[in-house]
Amino acid sequence: MIGIVVVSHSRALADAAVGLASEMVAEDKRPVIAVAAGLDATTFGTDAMAVSEALGVADSPDGVLVLLDLGSAVLSAEMALEFVDPEVASRVRLTSAPLVEGLVAAVVTASTGASLDAVAAEAARGLAGKQDHLGDVGVVAAPVAAGDRSLEVVVGNEHGLHARPAARLVAVVNGFDAAVTLTDLDTGKGPVDAGSLSMVATLNAQQGHRLRVGASGPQADEALAAVEALAADNFGDAVVQKAAVALAGGSGLDVAIGPAVLSGAEVSLDSYVAGDNEQARLDTAVETAAAELRTLRDTTDAHGAIFDAHLALLTDRKLLDEIRATLVDGTSAPVAWKQTYDALATTFEALDDPYQRERAQDVRAVRDRVLRLLVGVTEEPPADGILVVPELDAATAATLDATKVAGVAVRAAGTTGHGVIVARSRGIPLIAGIGDVEVPVGEMVAFDARAGSFEVAPDADAVRATIAERLGERERAVAEASEPAITRDGKHLHVLVNVGVVQDAVEARGADGSGLVRTEVLFGEWRAAPTVGEQVDAFRAIARALDGKPITIRTWDVGGDKPLPFLPQDREPNPFLGERGIRVFRRRPELLRDQLDAIRRTAAETPVHVMFPMVTTADEVAWALEELGPRDNLEVGIMVEVPAAALRVHTLARDLDFVSIGTNDLTQYTTAADRTNAAVAPLADGLDPAVLQLISHVVQNAGVRVAVCGDLASDPQAAVLLAALGVTELSAIGPQVPLVKAALRQTDLSQIDTAAALAARDAAQVRGLL
Structure with missing residues (x-):
């Protein structure tokens, strides 16, 4: 197997690149990788003698490949060839391959026993994947035969x-x-x-x-x-299961006020004095940190997996070996630990995937836990005030007193950081992405996440009034959640919950059932299609969690924009306008038939409604009913998500029991605005009068009961307007169910001026009317 040498101006850069490349292959298959980088651990530069020593370490009869960063690294490597034995020099190949990408490719290829020529060629192509993805000129993949x-x-x-x-x-x-x-x-x-x-x-x-x-x-x-x-x-790769989270302990509000408590500053190493046995000190700190993480894991029901991940980072054998080697060179334990974990965090931050980039937070959390133990610093989580942090680690979020801390303000943007997820799951008020605003310690601060605002020295009375108002609303709504949603003029609305995972049904308060079971989310992590029995088990669990109240199961709603792992589809130039929902299964009906069988079996035990998504024509309705067969105990409906379906709803609903309006897609298609595109997302407003006119048309012409299960039903004010338009069922996200019911109970629908809303200039004017 060939050897590899990395020549770089920066020790940290070289170590991080080697660490990344080494992760790609098993330890027993890695080639020897020697590093000649920096004039010392912290000083940039290259040294020809260090390169020659690295060549001696990596020397192999099969050859040595040298990867370099820039400038003098090339000169130092060429000079080093004059210092080593000519026979060794004859086996060395310098390459212009990109350092990081080329090193990864070289290590993987060398691990298979490939020749020096093959490894060098593969390293030289290291940028091919990135260039191809970004459309750079000059990427040409050599044609190969497809195989027998x-x-x-x-x-x-x-x-x-x-x-x-x-x-x-x-x-x-x-x-x-x-x-x-x-x-x-x-x-x-x-x-x-x-x-x-x-x-x-x-x-x-x-x-x-x-x-x-x-x-x-x-x-x-x-x-x-x-x-x-x-x-x-x-x-x-391990299958990633999305954690179900529950409100526990905090107020669950999105507004807070309190004195600023600054935390998360970099651990200072200035006071640390190195001793005779730095390895023993480090081992003790790591063992203590591991015990702390195990305690957190075992006492944090919903988020134990996060701390398992921290334990894995803490005890990573490769990282520990690197640190031990650095300690032998005389580096102190804190410096060695910090350098290694800083490099790993930098590696994560360079990844393409946003979720993976945010895992750098976990690396820094593990880094700082051990550093605090090494230097003897304790950091108790605050019991009151608003915690202002550069980023929120999961351990801090898990140990905050959720009943006392006013809230958390995170400077870094992002909602998928583990700390943010844990804090919100515990009901702790939180805002992310406040940026570099100057916050003096102890200064009164406030935020309103709903409005996206963070203030230093706010109008305290106004903020506390807002908090009191929202807290009172929530408390009353939750206390009365089990009461029916009967308006002041006697209209009885059914408010249901949207379910993506079973936990959504478990946590729903006051829901009259489920108006939408998203089967493509329920089984979205499955690599193989669930069997009929597995689907029945999941549907039963949802029904049990809702005490046997009706559940509305939407059949597979997939498309080019949201594929299932077990239902791959051809790439489409415009997936929102392509094969989505029922359109997919007219060509591939086998999975739909299994799901309909599971739905029928569930309906024999508990009230079940079934609805078909993305229906446009009467022919599609007829086909779906034919595939369903005998209805038995089932009520059957369709989703109204496209303007064509809304306008011809009388024809489509002729043989149905209900229709359910999906306002997300209906809005998107009506306004021709992708709600995920920041440039046009403001246009995709569900309260746009054009969308409301379509909803009104459906109510007036369907001839069957009309439900709404899109995001509009989760907005209490919008829900009132929908009810005034004649919608009789509203399916909202779990936390909003009590608030929607409360808003309806406080309303006299006869006093809502629906004509003015339908004739409004735009969505902003509709909001003004509400």
Whole structure:
């Protein structure tokens, strides 16, 4: 196996790059990687003598590949060749490959026993995946034959075939005497050489994509079987389950006021005095930190997995080995620990995926936990005031006294950080993304997350009035949640809950059932299609959580914009206008038939309604009813999500029991504005009079009961207007159910001027009327 040398001006950069590349292959298969970087641990520069020593460490009869960053690194490497034995120098190859990408490709390729020429070529192609993704000129993948035999696999990984699973695939493929290729059937890219990390990267295969694996050669069958097994194991990645969270302890409000408590400052190492046995000090700190994390894991019901992840970061054998090596050189324990974990955090921050980038917060949380133990600093979570932090780690969020702390203001933006998730799940008022606003310690601050505002020295009386108002509203609404939603003029509205996971039903307060069970979310993490029995079990669990009240199950609502791992689809130029909802299953009805069987079985035990999404024509309704067969105990409906369905609802609803308006898509299609596109999202307002006119048309012409299950039903003011228009069922997100019911009970619908709302100039004027 060849050896590899990394020459860089920065020790931290080189160590981080080596750490990233080493993660791609198993420890027992890694090539020797020697580093010659920096004039010392903190001073930038390169040293020819250090490079020559690194060449001696990495020397191999198979050759040595040298990767460099820039400028004098090249000169130092060339000079180093004059210092070493000519025989060693003859085996050395300097490459212009990009340092990070080339190193990853080189390490993965070298681990398979490839020649120096092959490793150098692969390193030189290191930028190919990035260039192809960004459309840079000059990326040309060499054409390869597709192979004599083939099979199809599906990428189940949440973040696609990214570097680590791609590296595992390359390692498996190169273990066989076979030429293996990959073609992404969803994008049409390929075939590419599956034994080349850079070529696999050019596919940019995402979750749900179908890959055709082709193979030829003496061990083609064995290679295909191995790739199929690897894909079935999610290419070695653990399946990510989305944690269900529950309100516990805090007020659950989105507004707070209190004195600023600043925390999260960098741990100072100035007072630390190194001793004779820095390794022993570090071992003790790590053991103590591990005990603390285990306690947090075992006492934090909903978020134990977060602290398991922290434990894994804390006890990572590779990181600990690097730190031990640094300690041998005379570096103190805190400095060695900080350098290593800073480098790892930097690596995470450079990743493409936003969720993975935010995992750098977890790395820094583990870093600081050990640093505080090493320097003897304790950081007690505040019991009152508003905690202002650069970023919120999960441990702090889990140990805050949720009944006393006023709230948390996080300077960093982002809502997927583990600390933010934990704090919100505990009902702690929180705002993220306040930026670099200057906040003096002890100064009174306030925020209103609903309005997106953060103030220093606010009008305290006004803020406290807002808090009192919202707290009173919530308390009254929750206390009366089980009461029916009967308006002052005697109209009885059913307020139901939208369910994506079973926990949504468990936590729902006062819901009259579920007006929307999102089956594509309920089974969205499954890599294989759930069986009929597995679906029945999930539906039963939801019904039990809602005490046997009716549940409305929406059949698979998938499309090019939201694929299921077990239902891959062709890539479409405009997926919102493509094969979505019922359109998908007219071509592939088998999964729908299994789901309808599960729904019928559930309906034999508990009240169930079924509805079909993205219906446009009467022919689609007729086909769906034919697939359903005997209704037995089922009530049947459709989603009204496109203007065409709204305008011809009388025809569509002729043989139905109900229709449910999906205001999210109806708004999007009516206003021609993608609600996920920040540039046009303001146009996609559910209170736009054009959308309201379509809703009114549906109510007046459907001839059956009309429900709303889109976001508009979760807004108490909008819910009142919908009820005034004649909607009789509103399905909202769980926390809003009590508030929607309370708003309806306080309203006389006969006093709502619906004509003015329908004739309004725009959504802003509608809000003014409300």
